[in-house]
Amino acid sequence: MKIGIIQQNCSASVEENRKKLAKSITKLAKEGAELVVLQELHDSLYFCQTEDTNNFRFALPIPGEATDFYSKVAKESQVVLVTSLFEKRAAGLYHNTAVVFDKDGSIAGMHRKMHIPDDPAYYEKFYFTPGDLGFHPIKTSVGKLGVQVCWDQWYPEGARLMALQGADLLIYPTAIGYESSDTKEEQKRQREAWMTIQRSHAIANGIPVVAVNRVGLEPDPSGATKGIKFWGSSFVAGQQGELLYQASETKQEAVVVDVDLKRTETVRQWWPFLRDRRIDAYKDLVHRFIENKKLRK
Numbered sequence: 001m002k003i004g005i006i007q008q009n010c011s012a013s014v015e016e017n018r019k020k021l022a023k024s025i026t027k028l029a030k031e032g033a034e035l036v037v038l039q040e041l042h043d044s045l046y047f048c049q050t051e052d053t054n055n056f057r058f059a060l061p062i063p064g065e066a067t068d069f070y071s072k073v074a075k076e077s078q079v080v081l082v083t084s085l086f087e088k089r090a091a092g093l094y095h096n097t098a099v100v101f102d103k104d105g106s107i108a109g110m111h112r113k114m115h116i117p118d119d120p121a122y123y124e125k126f127y128f129t130p131g132d133l134g135f136h137p138i139k140t141s142v143g144k145l146g147v148q149v150c151w152d153q154w155y156p157e158g159a160r161l162m163a164l165q166g167a168d169l170l171i172y173p174t175a176i177g178y179e180s181s182d183t184k185e186e187q188k189r190q191r192e193a194w195m196t197i198q199r200s201h202a203i204a205n206g207i208p209v210v211a212v213n214r215v216g217l218e219p220d221p222s223g224a225t226k227g228i229k230f231w232g233s234s235f236v237a238g239q240q241g242e243l244l245y246q247a248s249e250t251k252q253e254a255v256v257v258d259v260d261l262k263r264t265e266t267v268r269q270w271w272p273f274l275r276d277r278r279i280d281a282y283k284d285l286v287h288r289f290i291e292n293k294k295l296r297k
Contacts, residue, residue, distance in 0.1 A: 009216030075105030
């Protein structure tokens with residue numbers, strides 16, 4: 001499969017961001033992309049750096065004006081398109097939602113972000129209700145897509161559940177970057193940990209991973225921090241975690257990466273992790289934490 005990824009910086013103008021994305025999607029389609037993946041919350045600046053009720057103006061119903069726009073782009077470009085939108089489900093009820101469009105412009109499915117962070121400059125719990133759609137691949141004309149969003153990417157459980165339901169690949173729209181006060185060494189550790197955990201999902205499940213991040217510096221409107229420098233580094237990894245492509249840490253990119261989905265069966269035959277899972281011994285995974293006394297028999 002030819003997969004297009006778009007790593008870009010965003011402005012305060014929704015119209016400008018969409019126009020730029022549409023142009024890049026059209027370009028990738030002409031280069032043969034069958035599937036195009038966008039970064040997290042691509043229509044606006046990353047507004048979660050502050051807790052501000054004015055930012056709820058960016059939330060839109062699904063279906064609605066935003067999905068109409070991307071439906072048209074997907075249909076005109078004849079690509080399967082993975083978007084990331086701020087969903088207004090009802091007054092006072094909002095989600096961070098990935099919406100997948102098929103080549104005919106129809107909505108193939110959605111994933112509401114399941115894991116919601118709450119850290120300095122990432123105040124997402126103020127804005128987003130945890131997802132309630134679970135972890136289920138979305139069926140499209142190019143295959144079953146295991147779509148999750150950003151913070152979901154740190155959890156092996158979601159990746160495994162997607163794989164067990166036949167996902168052909170894992171996809172993570174992302175918005176993550178550096179805190180300016182961290183040392184260069186710490187910044188490197190964080191970025192490499194981010195890549196390593198996702199590459200491990202590819203290895204453990206024997207399927208490719210696509211992670212598309214924002215790039216560029218976005219100031220903190222409150223002035224409490226020096227803003228977020230998104231570290232880019234969008235990448236596509238193969239079934240053994242090998243890097244098929246890694247984007248720049250600082251530049252915008254729109255590229256097509258060729259991924260051989262047929263390798264999944266061969267890799268799983270070499271490394272039959274699904275065969276050897278001890279499903280009879282994993283029941284305690286449903287607990288938040290396991291006290292030592294629980295382990296003593």
